[in-house]
Amino acid sequence: QKEVEQDPGPLSVPEGAIVSLNCTYSNSAFQYFMWYRQYSRKGPELLMYTYSSGNKEDGRFTAQVDKSSKYISLFIRDSQPSDSATYLCAMKDAGGTSYGKLTFGQGTILTVHP
């Protein structure tokens, strides 16, 4: 079993829809949670970064972390065709052996059609 599970989709939604992307994890030591967006043939771009449990909002994006359920989510409101990309969740623990190491989900392919 992978440490981080993410439904690869693909997910196809109409423009303006609310998109919900999710990851579950098994390692209770994970403390830092990130969402990256990756366009085709590009490197991952950081979207959201949260520490421990709670919500964080940035424009159309909201990240939620529920450590008790080992579950994180990313919501995209008023989705746009330009949001079409692969969305990757990533996690990191706070131990000294985790320097530089992010553990990623498989990524969810999202298409927003006009």
Added chain:
Amino acid sequence: KAGVTQTPRYLIKTRGQQVTLSCSPISGHRSVSWYQQTPGQGLQFLFEYFSETQRNKGNFPGRFSGRQFSNSRSEMNVSTLELGDSALYLCASSRGQLQETQYFGPGTRLLVL
């Protein structure tokens, strides 16, 4: 501020050859991490360097190695290339603190024939 840069962007090699990839971090960042991205395995951590020292290493064979220079630029080397080494190799930089996230470069796409 310029982002993370990687060179070359594309490479074609044959089995048995070796390859060196280069990464220049964001100015002021002293930590460089390397990842391999494949359709089957996703993004997997290779190793991390900070101030010319390897602080962490993933579960890859010894054919994969790296180093970091005093200006924080980093190189990774893959020797005796195998077909399965075909992948997008990404580097990411940060200032180096545990709680910080990382910023990725565009990657080097390696094809092994």
